[in-house]
Amino acid sequence: MQVPAAVLTHLKKSWDAHLAELQELVRIPSVSADPAYKADVARAAQWLMARLQRAGLENIKLVPTKGNPAVVADWLHAGPKAKTLLVYGHYDVQPAKKADGWKYEPFEARVADGRIWGRGTTDDKGQLYCHLLAAEAWLKTTGKLPVNLKFVFEGEEEIGSLNYGDVLTNTKGALKADLLIVSDSPMHGEGQPALTHTLRGLDYFQVDVTGPKSDLHSGTFGGILWNPNEALVHMLAQLKDPKTGRVLVPGFYDDVVPATKAERARLATVAESDAALKKQTGVDALWGETGWTSYERIGVRPTLEINGIYGGYTGEGAKTVIPAHAHAKVSCRLVADQDPKTIAKLVQKHLTSLAKPGTKVKVTVLSAGSGVRADPDHPLVKAVERALEATWGKKPVLIPEGGSIPPVADMQKRLGVVPILCGFGNRDENMHAPEESFRLSSFEKGREACARIYGELGA
Ligand SMILES: [Zn+2]
Numbered sequence: 001m002q003v004p005a006a007v008l009t010h011l012k013k014s015w016d017a018h019l020a021e022l023q024e025l026v027r028i029p030s031v032s033a034d035p036a037y038k039a040d041v042a043r044a045a046q047w048l049m050a051r052l053q054r055a056g057l058e059n060i061k062l063v064p065t066k067g068n069p070a071v072v073a074d075w076l077h078a079g080p081k082a083k084t085l086l087v088y089g090h091y092d093v094q095p096a097k098k099a100d101g102w103k104y105e106p107f108e109a110r111v112a113d114g115r116i117w118g119r120g121t122t123d124d125k126g127q128l129y130c131h132l133l134a135a136e137a138w139l140k141t142t143g144k145l146p147v148n149l150k151f152v153f154e155g156e157e158e159i160g161s162l163n164y165g166d167v168l169t170n171t172k173g174a175l176k177a178d179l180l181i182v183s184d185s186p187m188h189g190e191g192q193p194a195l196t197h198t199l200r201g202l203d204y205f206q207v208d209v210t211g212p213k214s215d216l217h218s219g220t221f222g223g224i225l226w227n228p229n230e231a232l233v234h235m236l237a238q239l240k241d242p243k244t245g246r247v248l249v250p251g252f253y254d255d256v257v258p259a260t261k262a263e264r265a266r267l268a269t270v271a272e273s274d275a276a277l278k279k280q281t282g283v284d285a286l287w288g289e290t291g292w293t294s295y296e297r298i299g300v301r302p303t304l305e306i307n308g309i310y311g312g313y314t315g316e317g318a319k320t321v322i323p324a325h326a327h328a329k330v331s332c333r334l335v336a337d338q339d340p341k342t343i344a345k346l347v348q349k350h351l352t353s354l355a356k357p358g359t360k361v362k363v364t365v366l367s368a369g370s371g372v373r374a375d376p377d378h379p380l381v382k383a384v385e386r387a388l389e390a391t392w393g394k395k396p397v398l399i400p401e402g403g404s405i406p407p408v409a410d411m412q413k414r415l416g417v418v419p420i421l422c423g424f425g426n427r428d429e430n431m432h433a434p435e436e437s438f439r440l441s442s443f444e445k446g447r448e449a450c451a452r453i454y455g456e457l458g459a
Contacts, residue, residue: 004141004142007138008448011447018129018447023109024047024109025129026118026119026125028047029119030044030120031092032093032155041155042068045155052132052151055133056136057075057149060072063170065164066163067155068092068155070153070155071153072152074151075145077144078148082148082458084150086415086417088411090124092157094431101435103117104117106434114440115438117436118437123431123432126442126443127183127425127446130447131183145454145458150175152175154167160367161407178417178418179381179418180420181384181421182408183421184425185401188270188399189426190426192396193391194399194423195384195385195421196401196420196422197374198401199372199403199409199421200302200333201340201409202331202404203331203340203347205331205363205364206364206366207327207328208361209228209231209235209327210228210325211322215322215324217320217321222320226359232309232311234356244289244290245287245288245290249304252347255337256302256335267296267299268293270398270399271293289301302338304331304333305333307328307329309329310327330347330351333404335373336371336372337373341368348365351363371409372409372412374419374420380420383459384420384457386452386456387449387453388422391452405421422453424446
């Protein structure tokens with residue numbers, strides 16, 4: 001369905017008010033990582049509930065979790081044949097202090113140089129607000145929406161969505177939908193709309209190696225037993241092949257479905273060049289799994305990284321010690337075909353089998369989340385694609401995402417939705433860093449894109 005002109009006119013006419021409201025929302029420092037901001041997190045949730053009410057949404061509720069609540073709302077009068085769309089966003093933000101390198105106060109929400117500056121502007125308040133305003137525009141001008149619409153705004157995305165399962169359990173299936181849209185990601189450069197159809201899963205491990213009952217003098221006892229630091233280093237060295245970059249955990253690749261020729265050809269058309277990746281990382285040579293390009297290694301291949309190693313003496317000067325224990329943090333990025341539980345068992349088994357005599361190895365799984373692969377040719381995804389093309393005048397590109405958003409896989413599994421990531425941010429908008437911003441043009445067009453998405457899904 002074409003979006004009625006009145007809907008777009010309403011958005012244009014309301015621009016000043018919409019921008020002022022987004023500033024108001026950004027000024028609430030809803031930092032989820034720091035308990036000192038608990039009241040502000042609650043205030044942001046209340047602010048959204050009041051705004052959803054004014055927009056004409058119904059069944060507006062706080063869904064409790066063991067942590068911060070989620071805000072849900074819906075409008076379900078599009079008729080029995082209409083599609084149901086679930087929109088996910090998050091109202092919590094990363095911490096920010098001006099001293100970290102901000103030009104303006106991070107919660108001032110200053111408008112300057114064609115952007116709104118502040119923590120949470122692009123991640124994710126500005127993006128979720130596009131959806132809310134688009135729904136309001138339809139309801140205020142036509143009295144209805146062309147789709148059944150459900151909103152879920154999480155309050156703990158920035159601290160790993162650890163309690164998102166509670167949201168799904170406590171809503172008892174009320175979030176079921178045909179399509180899930182997540183607007184919490186970048187476009188493919190300014191003015192180039194993008195749909196992200198894959199996310200990688202994640203397994204995170206704590207590895208503890210223990211040896212002698214206490215730290216030992218390396219003169220008195222050196223040379224007669226396995227030093228836990230050395231045992232750990234030997235074990236970790238057998239996780240990845242230094243020649244091929246392949247993960248050496250037996251069975252690691254068993255379930256990986258290799259990217260097809262067609263997919264690889266398409267990836268090549270949107271890939272960042274090795275030169276660009278070298279510039280971004282500051283290294284003069286890239287390295288990874290043989291047989292795949294750098295962009296493919298991030299987008300469609302699994303990998304394993306050692307995130308931290310510690311043990312023994314690490315202070316000033318010299319201390320001749322054999323440590324009693326040594327530790328590492330290890331994680332795997334997984335593709336959608338890999339089950340994080342299965343992979344976690346394989347990694348645990350492999351590492352434990354590498355234990356050296358006289359040491360004990362404990363591998364604890366700290367977190368496990370599945371990857372996502374959506375069908376880019378699904379008719380509902382095609383509808384979203386048409387809406388983006390109509391808004392920006394350019395066909396959206398399909399891009400893979402190397403990162404992980406565990407709630408997306410959870411919703412895909414538990415609600416049976418087709419997931420697609422449709423973001424309005426940009427990579428230079430400093431998510432999670434000082435000087436976060438959101439282009440005013442993205443906010444303006446984002447609202448329009450959402451209004452068109454609802455229309456296209458109603459077709
Ligand atoms: Zn986010």
